[in-house]
Amino acid sequence: MPELPEVETVRRGLAPHLEGQIVETAIVRDRRLRWPIPCNLARLISDRTVRSLGRRGKYLLIDCDGGWLILHLGMSGSLRLLPREAAPGKHDHFDLVLGSGMAVRLTDPRRFGAVLWCAEDPSGHPLLSGLAPEPLEAGFDATWLHDHTRGRSAAIKTVLMDSHTVVGVGNIYASESLFRAGINPRTAAGRLSMQRCQRLVEAIRSVLAEAIAAGGSTLRDFVGASGEPGYFQQAHYVYGRDGEACRLCGGRIRLLRQGQRATYYCPSCQRA
DNA sequence: CGCCAGGCCTGCACGC
DNA sequence: TGCGTGCAGGCCTGGC
Numbered sequence: 001m002p003e004l005p006e007v008e009t010v011r012r013g014l015a016p017h018l019e020g021q022i023v024e025t026a027i028v029r030d031r032r033l034r035w036p037i038p039c040n041l042a043r044l045i046s047d048r049t050v051r052s053l054g055r056r057g058k059y060l061l062i063d064c065d066g067g068w069l070i071l072h073l074g075m076s077g078s079l080r081l082l083p084r085e086a087a088p089g090k091h092d093h094f095d096l097v098l099g100s101g102m103a104v105r106l107t108d109p110r111r112f113g114a115v116l117w118c119a120e121d122p123s124g125h126p127l128l129s130g131l132a133p134e135p136l137e138a139g140f141d142a143t144w145l146h147d148h149t150r151g152r153s154a155a156i157k158t159v160l161m162d163s164h165t166v167v168g169v170g171n172i173y174a175s176e177s178l179f180r181a182g183i184n185p186r187t188a189a190g191r192l193s194m195q196r197c198q199r200l201v202e203a204i205r206s207v208l209a210e211a212i213a214a215g216g217s218t219l220r221d222f223v224g225a226s227g228e229p230g231y232f233q234q235a236h237y238v239y240g241r242d243g244e245a246c247r248l249c250g251g252r253i254r255l256l257r258q259g260q261r262a263t264y265y266c267p268s269c270q271r272a
Numbered sequence: 273c274g275c276c277a278g279g280c281c282t283g284c285a286c287g288c
Numbered sequence: 289t290g291c292g293t294g295c296a297g298g299c300c301t302g303g304c
Contacts, residue, residue: 003278034280034299058279075279076301091301110300112279127281154294163280170278239278259295262277276304283297288290 002073004135004168005208007058009215010079014104015053017081022099023048023064028115030093033108034074037094037115044117045069045096057131057167061122062096068122069096074112080105132166135204140166142198149189149197156192156200157185158259169204172239173211175264177204179238184272185256185263238264 002010025046031037038044048064055061060079062069073079084095084103094106094115106115118125132148133139148165149156159165160174169177178185180203183196192200237247242255246266256263 006278032300072279074300075277108300109302110277110279112299152293158294161279172278260297274304277302279299281298283295285295286293288292 002058002077003170003173003211004058005173005211005215007055007060007073007168008212010073011053011055011060014079014081017100017102018050018053018062018098018104021050023050024097024099027095027097027103028093029088029095030111033093033111034072034114035116038117041115041117056123056128057134057163058170059122059128066119068118068120070114070116070118070122070125070127071106072114073106074108074110074114076110077106077108077113080107130164132162132164135166135168135208140201140204142194142201145197145201146192146194149192152190153188155186155258156183156189157263159189160200160204161261166204168208171261171263172236173204173207175239176237177207179265179270180207182270184267184270185258185265187272238266240264 023045026042028037028041031039044067045064048066051063051065053060053062058072060071062071071079081102081104084097084101086103088095088105089107091107091109092105093108093111096104098104106113122128133144145165149159152159157174157178160169160177161171175185177200181196181200183192183200238253241253241264244253245251246253246269249266249268251266251268253264253266256265
């Protein structure tokens with residue numbers, strides 16, 4: 001479920017509870033995630049101190065002072081902070097038990113998430129080394145997007161969701177960003193002008209930044225027993241609004257299928 | 273029951 | 289033959 005704003009919200013919510021904490025141990029209840037959780041993870045991570053909680057794309061990176069824990073939430077993952085003795089539920093596959101008496105618990109019904117250990121700087125890890133720039137950092141700009149898309153006939157919506165183009169833009173924010181930029185999702189990526197690349201970069205940045213800001217309002221509930229952190233309501237312009245009226249022009253929002261993923265767009269506001 | 277779901281890696285087929 | 293490219297498959301459970 002989580003896209004970049006949700007992952008960033010989780011990061012911000014957890015960071016103050018993790019940084020400086022000793023990891024007493026890790027509890028693995030079900031290793032079968034996207035890749036198996038390493039058997040020896042508890043031994044690798046026990047007694048280390050968390051230096052910082054970072055993020056690269058949708059990956060959370062826990063710097064454990066001599067090793068990094070890489071977390072990914074997949075489609076259905078969530079992390080909660082709760083008392084370490086709290087009884088685990090059916091899909092609570094992993095706990096990081098902290099010296100504070102709390103635990104960070106991974107819940108993931110579909111098990112598309114990941115918990116991996118990396119002994120070296122994870123920027124060189126195979127999963128991270130080829131990733132595109134961060135959308136909210138300087139490396140992602142119109143020049144990059146323009147250069148990166150030259151000669152490509154694939155639809156811009158598909159290209160946006162490719163982590164070699166920009167990280168963190170999932171299905172929801174791809175549709176929302178293209179709407180904000182006024183670009184039809186089927187437009188061939190290679191045919192976007194520099195000006196339209198500029199508009200799209202700005203749209204992606206603002207959509208993500210607003211979603212993160214909205215997520216911030218849920219942080220106060222992060223430690224709550226009922227908390228489902230990382231999920232927050234956002235007023236979408238197109239996503240999930242098939243057949244409804246466009247908030248700008250009143251026309252019908254349409255549903256399209258691209259690469260087996262749903263794309264929502266307004267045919268009159270978004271031109272090729 | 274079938275279909276759908278916010279991710280993302282892998283492998284295959286294709287065209288140059 | 290080798291590359292870039294673009295699909296489709298696969299991993300899972302839960303909800304409608």
